Amino acid sequence: LLGPHDRYNFGDLLFEKVVSKLLQTKAGYRDHDIVRAGIVSVDMSAHGGPANVLSMRKVQEMSRKSSNGPFDIVYTGGEALDCNHASAKRMMPTREKKKMAIAEKIYECAYLVPKKLLLPLGDSTRKNQAVVNSLGGYYGNIHPACKKALDTADYVSFRDKDPGGVPDSAVMVRELYGDHVSSVATTVLKELFPDGAKRKYIAVQHKWDLMMLGMENNKSSLAQALDEVSKQSNCTIVFFVAGTAAGHDSLEVYRKVASKMTAPSIVYEAEHVWKAVALLSEAEAVLSSSLHVRIMAFIFLKPRVTWCIPGKKHEAFIHMWDASDASRCVGTYQATWSVLSKYMGEAPAISLSKTEEAYGKAVELYQQSFDTWSGLINK
Numbered sequence: 001l002l003g004p005h006d007r008y009n010f011g012d013l014l015f016e017k018v019v020s021k022l023l024q025t026k027a028g029y030r031d032h033d034i035v036r037a038g039i040v041s042v043d044m045s046a047h048g049g050p051a052n053v054l055s056m057r058k059v060q061e062m063s064r065k066s067s068n069g070p071f072d073i074v075y076t077g078g079e080a081l082d083c084n085h086a087s088a089k090r091m092m093p094t095r096e097k098k099k100m101a102i103a104e105k106i107y108e109c110a111y112l113v114p115k116k117l118l119l120p121l122g123d124s125t126r127k128n129q130a131v132v133n134s135l136g137g138y139y140g141n142i143h144p145a146c147k148k149a150l151d152t153a154d155y156v157s158f159r160d161k162d163p164g165g166v167p168d169s170a171v172m173v174r175e176l177y178g179d180h181v182s183s184v185a186t187t188v189l190k191e192l193f194p195d196g197a198k199r200k201y202i203a204v205q206h207k208w209d210l211m212m213l214g215m216e217n218n219k220s221s222l223a224q225a226l227d228e229v230s231k232q233s234n235c236t237i238v239f240f241v242a243g244t245a246a247g248h249d250s251l252e253v254y255r256k257v258a259s260k261m262t263a264p265s266i267v268y269e270a271e272h273v274w275k276a277v278a279l280l281s282e283a284e285a286v287l288s289s290s291l292h293v294r295i296m297a298f299i300f301l302k303p304r305v306t307w308c309i310p311g312k313k314h315e316a317f318i319h320m321w322d323a324s325d326a327s328r329c330v331g332t333y334q335a336t337w338s339v340l341s342k343y344m345g346e347a348p349a350i351s352l353s354k355t356e357e358a359y360g361k362a363v364e365l366y367q368q369s370f371d372t373w374s375g376l377i378n379k
Contacts, residue, residue, distance in 0.1 A: 003076030006038025011292030230263030303343030
């Protein structure tokens with residue numbers, strides 16, 4: 001399984017969770033049959049991820065030497081089409097990991113590599129399979145090296161292709177891990193409210209660069225919008241991080257926004273995929289800029305507002321897979337409560353029953369895709 005599960009970004013970690021679980025429960029694999037690969041070797045268990053992610057250089061060596069080789073390869077998903085190795089290296093959290101990424105590099109595209117690179121040197125008789133699992137970025141830029149790798153795949157599915165797309169694999173999280181999320185939620189609630197009193201809260205995630213870090217007026221504008229949401233809903237605002245790789249979420253920015261608010265707020269500091277999912281699963285509503293936070297709010301049937309730009313991946317997912325009456329991209333902070341309020345009250349304008357119906361369809365469509373490609377690699 002090759003993907004960006006080598007750094008903390010919870011969507012990327014969720015792809016690996018979903019594919020690993022399905023391979024074991026529906027395709028006859030055991031956990032030790034599955035190798036998790038990235039651009040570096042790293043233990044991601046502190047973030048709820050795989051304990052043994054291996055660099056592609058190590059995986060390449062294993063594949064060429066193993067009696068079970070050459071390995072098949074599944075590109076797990078995400079925005080891999082325009083992610084060259086240099087871009088992925090910048091996402092590494094430490095200088096040490098950046099140096100490791102350079103030393104372990106085998107190809108110019110970070111998370112898509114031609115399947116032939118896993119074949120034994122000089123042996124053209126042995127074959128392997130490659131699968132593209134509901135990849136994002138179908139309408140975006142494609143790096144030439146990534147396109148070259150993509151062209152070697154035996155099965156290709158895209159999240160954003162309309163028509164003909166396959167839902168993001170993260171839609172399976174509730175189906176596969178619902179009980180685990182509920183268990184983790186008990187811990188999260190104790191951490192949020194140590195006095196044991198369950199309070200209503202709204203979960204908030206925001207990518208820092210969308211807020212334009214140096215512009216205090218944007219932080220003030222967001223703070224004012226969250227104050228209104230808190231006042232109208234009688235809920236505490238809880239900030240959480242869905243990813244802290246470079247250019248993603250920032251606890252420091254959350255604290256600055258919280259300092260400008262008058263309403264009660266909590267900055268939840270855990271950098272852990274299951275804690276993030278559990279937190280939003282118990283929220284009254286979810287406000288976010290992340291596509292995968294939006295997807296989690298969708299599958300856990302939560303009122304949801306997404307700050308995003310029309311024409312991008314968020315809008316594509318909402319149009320193709322979310323409920324027909326679900327809120328679309330919201331372009332201003334000031335509009336947040338007016339959109340969220342449509343989910344509220346005794347006779348809400350937006351019905352979560354349609355969300356449940358759309359969720360069921362998304363799960364069914366992703367499972368159909370998985371059944372098709374898992375049959376290719378399980379021969």
